[in-house]
Amino acid sequence: MDSTTTFALAENAAKALVRAMVAEGWEAARDRFAGLFGSAREAAVAELEQARGEVTGSGGLAVDVEVEWCTRLRRLLTATPAVAGEVRAILDEFASRQDEAGVSNTMETKPSGPVIQAHTIAGGVSAISYSGDHIDFSNAIFEGPVTGTTHA
Secondary structure, X not given: OOHHHHHHHHHHHXXXXXXXXXXXXXXXXXXXXXXXXXXXXXXXXXXXXXXXXXXXXOOOOHHHHXXXXXXXXXXXXXXOHHHHHHHHHHHHHHHHHHHHHOOOOOOXXXXXXXXXXXXXXXXXXXXXXXXXXXXXXXXXXXXXXXXOXXXX
16 A cells, blocks of 8 residues: 555544544444554553543644544554555444434635534525625734724
């Protein structure tokens, strides 16, 4: 397996792992992923539980945990290419569960405008509009005093 394929598989597995950390059936997912590490299974279970605590805790470390486990899984796949089949099987299983669960969206970039995910929006969605001149300074940083007029 080439390095690009290995990385893609590890990245997809890490994303699925982090999603599983906040979903029903975490224990089964944890055990499946820990099983990939063979004789180090018990240590992997403990490390996965610690990672889950970081994801579900107030620190909001999901991205960090995903990167960490992507690296671990990539190293495992590089050292033990035979594990790739099991990783793919886990991904297939989680994909089928996610299909049953409903809609899932992932944003890969920072949006430049509002992002809304909803089942139903009564009355539709509309953008904020301003009458007359308007300059948006919502993310601006000023070096001195700013003079302006507020219109109600």
